[in-house]
Amino acid sequence: MTVTAPAGFESAGIAAGIKRSGALDLALVVNRGPSQQAAAVFTSNRAKANPIIWSQQVIVDGRVSAIVLNSGGANCFTGPEGFQVTHRTAEAAASALGVSSADVLVCSTGLIGDQLDGEVLEEGVLSAATRLTTAGGDDAARAIMTTDTRPKTVVIEGDGWRVGGMAKGAGMLAPGLATMLVVLTTDADLPAEVLDRALRAATRVTFDRLDSDGCMSTNDQVTLLASGAAGIAPPLDVFTEALTAACRDLALQLQADAEGASHDIAIEVRGAVTDDDAVEVGRSVARNSLFKAAIFGNDPNWGRVLAAIGTTQAPFDPYLVDVSMNGVRVCHAGRPDAPRELVDLTPRATHVLIELHAGEASATIFTNDLTHDYVHENSAYAS
Amino acid sequence: MTVTAPAGFESAGIAAGIKRSGALDLALVVNRGPSQQAAAVFTSNRAKANPIIWSQQVIVDGRVSAIVLNSGGANCFTGPEGFQVTHRTAEAAASALGVSSADVLVCSTGLIGDQLDGEVLEEGVLSAATRLTTAGGDDAARAIMTTDTRPKTVVIEGDGWRVGGMAKGAGMLAPGLATMLVVLTTDADLPAEVLDRALRAATRVTFDRLDSDGCMSTNDQVTLLASGAAGIAPPLDVFTEALTAACRDLALQLQADAEGASHDIAIEVRGAVTDDDAVEVGRSVARNSLFKAAIFGNDPNWGRVLAAIGTTQAPFDPYLVDVSMNGVRVCHAGRPDAPRELVDLTPRATHVLIELHAGEASATIFTNDLTHDYVHENSAYAS
Numbered sequence: 041m042t043v044t045a046p047a048g049f050e051s052a053g054i055a056a057g058i059k060r061s062g063a064l065d066l067a068l069v070v071n072r073g074p075s076q077q078a079a080a081v082f083t084s085n086r087a088k089a090n091p092i093i094w095s096q097q098v099i100v101d102g103r104v105s106a107i108v109l110n111s112g113g114a115n116c117f118t119g120p121e122g123f124q125v126t127h128r129t130a131e132a133a134a135s136a137l138g139v140s141s142a143d144v145l146v147c148s149t150g151l152i153g154d155q156l157d158g159e160v161l162e163e164g165v166l167s168a169a170t171r172l173t174t175a176g177g178d179d180a181a182r183a184i185m186t187t188d189t190r191p192k193t194v195v196i197e198g199d200g201w202r203v204g205g206m207a208k209g210a211g212m213l214a215p216g217l218a219t220m221l222v223v224l225t226t227d228a229d230l231p232a233e234v235l236d237r238a239l240r241a242a243t244r245v246t247f248d249r250l251d252s253d254g255c256m257s258t259n260d261q262v263t264l265l266a267s268g269a270a271g272i273a274p275p276l277d278v279f280t281e282a283l284t285a286a287c288r289d290l291a292l293q294l295q296a297d298a299e300g301a302s303h304d305i306a307i308e309v310r311g312a313v314t315d316d317d318a319v320e321v322g323r324s325v326a327r328n329s330l331f332k333a334a335i336f337g338n339d340p341n342w343g344r345v346l347a348a349i350g351t352t353q354a355p356f357d358p359y360l361v362d363v364s365m366n367g368v369r370v371c372h373a374g375r376p377d378a379p380r381e382l383v384d385l386t387p388r389a390t391h392v393l394i395e396l397h398a399g400e401a402s403a404t405i406f407t408n409d410l411t412h413d414y415v416h417e418n419s420a421y422a423s
Numbered sequence: 424m425t426v427t428a429p430a431g432f433e434s435a436g437i438a439a440g441i442k443r444s445g446a447l448d449l450a451l452v453v454n455r456g457p458s459q460q461a462a463a464v465f466t467s468n469r470a471k472a473n474p475i476i477w478s479q480q481v482i483v484d485g486r487v488s489a490i491v492l493n494s495g496g497a498n499c500f501t502g503p504e505g506f507q508v509t510h511r512t513a514e515a516a517a518s519a520l521g522v523s524s525a526d527v528l529v530c531s532t533g534l535i536g537d538q539l540d541g542e543v544l545e546e547g548v549l550s551a552a553t554r555l556t557t558a559g560g561d562d563a564a565r566a567i568m569t570t571d572t573r574p575k576t577v578v579i580e581g582d583g584w585r586v587g588g589m590a591k592g593a594g595m596l597a598p599g600l601a602t603m604l605v606v607l608t609t610d611a612d613l614p615a616e617v618l619d620r621a622l623r624a625a626t627r628v629t630f631d632r633l634d635s636d637g638c639m640s641t642n643d644q645v646t647l648l649a650s651g652a653a654g655i656a657p658p659l660d661v662f663t664e665a666l667t668a669a670c671r672d673l674a675l676q677l678q679a680d681a682e683g684a685s686h687d688i689a690i691e692v693r694g695a696v697t698d699d700d701a702v703e704v705g706r707s708v709a710r711n712s713l714f715k716a717a718i719f720g721n722d723p724n725w726g727r728v729l730a731a732i733g734t735t736q737a738p739f740d741p742y743l744v745d746v747s748m749n750g751v752r753v754c755h756a757g758r759p760d761a762p763r764e765l766v767d768l769t770p771r772a773t774h775v776l777i778e779l780h781a782g783e784a785s786a787t788i789f790t791n792d793l794t795h796d797y798v799h800e801n802s803a804y805a806s
Contacts, residue, residue: 084734085730085733085734086733086734086735086741087729087730087732087733087741088733088741114726116726116729116730117726117729117741117742117754117757117758117759118758118759119742119756119757119758151726152724152726152727152729152730153725153726153754153759154759155759257730258726258729258730258733329712329793329797329801330801333797333798333801333802334801334802336798336802337801337802339802341535342536343497343499343500343534343535343536343641344535346470346499346500346535346641347468347470347499347535347640347641349470350468350469350470350471350641351467351468351469352469358469358470358471358500359502371500371536373502374470374500374502375500375501375502376500376501376536376537376538410712410798410801411798412795412798412799414712414716414798415716415719415793415794415795415797415798416795418712418713418716418717418720418793419716419717419719419720419722
């Protein structure tokens with residue numbers, strides 16, 4: 041029960057032969073309507089993969105019939121040939137489903153710079169189209185995995201309507217967005233412009249606050265498809281709340297499966313002047329290799345927190361800052377407070393609270409520690 | 424032959440008892456004149472250690488008689504008590520040398536948040552002052568080491584004058600400046616405002632382009648002391664060139680000794696519109712954990728280079744970019760070029776050339792790879 045949990049959606053996940061391992065590597069999600077409205081947000085990396093370039097054109101009119109996702113290759117920096125592969129993938133889906141290729145989104149994930157085989161993709165799409173079912177969501181969620189150790193899915197129940205979702209991503213997780221592909225579905229009956237507002241509001245406080253390793257992907261895409269099959273149009277705030285819950289759930293699943301991580305770290309910043317300041321402060325800590333290595337070593341090294349936040353432009357006085365780790369305030373007003381020995385960092389879930397005492401705004405950034413396994417996995421990825 | 428190579432300087436390095444290991448931990452460098460002009464640049468981190476706060480006041484009038492440096496504790500986020508320790512250290516040197524404490528710089532390095540013992544510092548300074556010699560530069564260079572595996576020194580010969588220097592730093596190496604203390608000396612006879620111009624010009628293209636791990640320290644300071652003992656006033660450009668050579672030599676020694684590193688990576692960016700653009704592009708790669716882990720694994724993963732530079736604001740077209748690694752062009756115009764198998768990344772010295780084809784400016788950023796040893800050293804530092 042994932043992207044096929046809401047009414048109106050069918051899906052399939054197959055082994056198309058893109059991955060040499062023979063694992064599932066191609067997913068197809070189809071919106072059977074009656075409505076086919078959609079919204080999407082994309083990586084802000086200027087180095088965009090071919091499927092991103094394609095999909096940014098498809099989404100313009102707010103109408104999407106289907107989305108094809110493949111693992112086993114990012115189709116990024118593969119030149120005009122690579123763009124032809126994306127186009128051919130969309131055409132194959134359009135042909136099999138009897139829709140326009142201009143209404144077919146494409147997502148790819150895997151190694152940058154490797155050419156995908158267009159024939160393999162085309163045959164895979166045609167095969168997947170013959171296996172579409174309303175129970176196909178779980179296979180689809182498995183087919184988009186790369187270094188993920190488990191599929192990531194979610195279902196949120198509305199009042200007579202649902203939001204379903206799936207996500208992949210295990211590294212290169214950073215803002216705007218993370219290295220991830222996400223497909224969200226709903227049977228609520230909402231127009232594209234409402235879906236777009238809800239999706240941007242939801243991603244801003246969820247996926248955009250996930251920063252596993254500071255590395256921004258070339259292939260990120262979060263797509264929301266609405267079938268209208270429930271025949272209900274919930275109010276924007278109610279729908280946004282459900283969608284945000286779905287996004288937060290998936291974001292935390294991504295964090296929990298980050299490559300090589302041994303701690304899931306929530307960096308909560310309070311007392312900032314603005315939300316953006318709170319995010320900047322939290323992110324500076326989330327991206328500090330020395331802090332992340334210390335957490336791996338169960339070392340509550342609050343000095344590295346202060347050294348990190350001192351590099352930001354956010355207004356606050358470093359000598360008024362309090363820092364707590366897992367409930368123990370180790371730094372008060374920029375000076376040592378409780379003995380660091382009192383902090384227990386052995387649990388995977390880690391909470392760092394930074395109180396700036398400069399204003400009323402707050403934000404939480406979700407990150408991971410820097411571990412031997414992270415170095416190992418990312419030094420061996422291409423081999 | 425280091426900071427005491429130019430005429431007019433005496434130095435000592437002793438074990439004052441700050442480090443529990445009994446290793447050398449306190450250095451004193453004295454300018455015997457006839458001139459006592461000086462310049463200094465400091466960390467741009469807003470979280471500044473107490474010795475930085477002190478030294479920024481001392482340098483204002485451009486006159487410095489002596490500098491005290493200790494390892495074994497950063498004296499950062501130690502409150503008013505910590506500032507008192509810095510003040511007491513300067514007073515001790517002033518008293519022993521018969522100068523004003525307002526002409527004594529102080530530098531500290533080590534763990535953030537630990538209080539230093541003022542009495543130990545004071546006794547150490549008084550002891551060091553009795554051991555000053557013109558051969559004391561090597562001991563001084565050893566006394567400022569923390570996780571450094573070797574002392575870092577330099578001497579550059581001018582026409583009748585010299586520049587000498589010492590540096591410490593092995594991690595937290597990032598721009599503006601790095602986690603490092605540097606003392607440069609010269610017997611050239613130049614006023615403080617000329618020293619300041621030369622020092623800023625030299626650090627901008629050397630230490631500021633060293634970015635080992637993206638982590639900016641709270642204690643960085645680069646100091647230049649001029650004794651005038653050579654009785655020669657070289658032209659600004661000649662002096663700046665010698666000073667830049669000294670800074671570059673020390674910066675490369677810092678890079679070569681970076682914590683846990685197995686590769687010294689020079690990221691050369693050509694064809695940028697401005698120098699600042701070239702620096703931004705180079706730095707985005709230097710700070711990309713996935714790229715750094717790939718280099719550790721001898722994997723010429725050029726896709727991660729393009730994904731990194733795509734996050735910058737520098738003007739260029741990602742699909743015109745060429746990337747070469749150790750002389751092999753693996754990416755041409757944003758597409759795969761020579762097979763990555765041709766790249767030999769086994770040497771420690773690694774050259775990544777990024778040609779943007781957007782303008783005429785260039786810059787080289789010096790960084791290191793992300794290794795198991797880096798994670799280990801920085802997860803265990805405080806324990």
